[in-house]
Amino acid sequence: MVLFYYLYSDKEILESHGNIIYKIWFILYITLEEVFWLYMVILINEIVLNLKEKYEVLNQKFVQVLNISVENKFMSKDVDLMTLKEIKKIKFLYRYINDLVERTNDLLGWPTFCLMAYTMLDALTILNCLVVGEYMQLIFTDTLELFAIIIYTVYIALSCDFTSYEGKKIITLCYDLEDKFPMKSPIRKELLEVAVQAKHFPPKFVSMGLFDINRKILLSMVATITTYVIAIIQFNSVL
Template sequence: MLWMWLVVETRKRFVLLNQFLIKLISIPERLQVNNIKATNKCEVRNEIKRITALYNELCDVVDLINDVFGAGLLISVIFTISYVLLYSIILIDFTVFKIGSSSDVWIIYTSIVWLIENFVKIMALALAGENLSSEANKTVNVCYGLINKLENSEEIRQKLIFLIQQALDRKPCLKASGFFVVKSTMTGFIVGSITSYVIVAVQFLNEMQTHVTQ
C-alpha cells in the first residue's frame, strides 16, 4: 500500500531529525557559553536553522499525503467498517440464530478470517498514523531538553523556541479528508460504531426470528 510506505518513510525522516537534535544535547561542551567558541556557536545555530527548515518540509510532505490520499483513506475505512459489520452479522446468523446447515461451517470460518483481516488493516492504519504523530511531536520534547542544557546562549535558545512554535502550530498528523485523524483513537471510534450497528442488527434479527417462529 503506497500510503503506508509513504507514512513509514516520512516517520523515518522525523526519527533522523530528532536523533540529530539529540546529538546536540549529548555534546554539552558545544552549548556551554563559558567555553563555547564563536565558530561553534554559529555552527550550532545554523544546524538548528537547517533542522527547522527540514521539519517544515516534512510537515509539507504530510499535508501532501493528506491531500492525495485523504479521500481514498476515508473510503477505505468506510468499506472496512462495512465489511466488519457484514461478516459480524453473518457470524451471528450462523452461530446464534443457527441459520443454515452443518455443511455451511466454512462460512463461519471464512467470516472469522475476514473479520481478523479487516481488524488488522484498521490497526495497521492507526499504528502508522500514531507513530508518525508521536515522532513529530517528540521534536518539541527534544527541543525543551536542549534548552534546559543551555546556560546563557540566547540566540540558540530563540532558534529552538521558534522550532517548538513551528512544531506546535503545524502539528503534523494524518487525516482522512478532515473527517478524523488517523491515530490510535480512531480504533475506538470504529469499534464503537461497529458495536452500535451490530447491536441494532441483532435486535432486528431477533425480532425477525420471533415473527418467523410465530
C-alpha cells in the same frame, strides 16, 4: 489461501452456474480484490514509514548538534553561530517533512477512508448474518477476509500513529535541551521557536479531512460497530 476457502464455501454457487465464464470472473474478482487491498496497504505503509525514518534522522541530528554545543565549555561565538545555523536548517527540514505529510494526506486520504469504511461494513455484514442466521455457509470465509482487512487497518493506523509521535518528539527535545543553555542565549530562543512551531503545526495523518488516522480511530471503529450491533439485535428481537 483465502481464495481457495472462497471457492470451497461458494461451491454451491459455482455449481449452480455451469457457465465457465462466470466461474472465471468470480475467481478473478476475488483475486483482484485481495491484491488491490494488499497493494494499497503496502504502498501506504511504505510512504508512512519512510516519513517516520525522516523524522528519526532529523531528531538524531538535532540532538547531535546541540550536544556538540553543550560539550564545548567555552561556547565561542563561532560555535553559537554554527549551532544556530544548524537549528534553522533543521527547522526548515521539519517544515518540509510536515509538508510531505500534508501531501500524503491529499494523495492517500481516500484509500484509507475506503479501507476503514470497508472494514466496518464487512464487520457489520458478518455480525448481522450471525444474528439473523442467514448465509451461514459463507461465514467462515468472510471472517477470514475480515480478519485480513482488520490487520491491514490496524497496521496503517499504528504506522501513522508512530510516525506522528516521532514527529512530535522534537517538542520534548527542545524543552529538555533548552535548560542546558543560558537564559539570554540565542540558541535557547531558537529552541523555543522550534518547539512552538512544532506544537502548533504537529504532523498528523488525516483521511479526507474527516478524522485523524491514529490508534484512537481503532477504538472509535469498535464503538461504532458495537452500537450498530446492539441496534441490529434490538431490531431483530422486535421482529
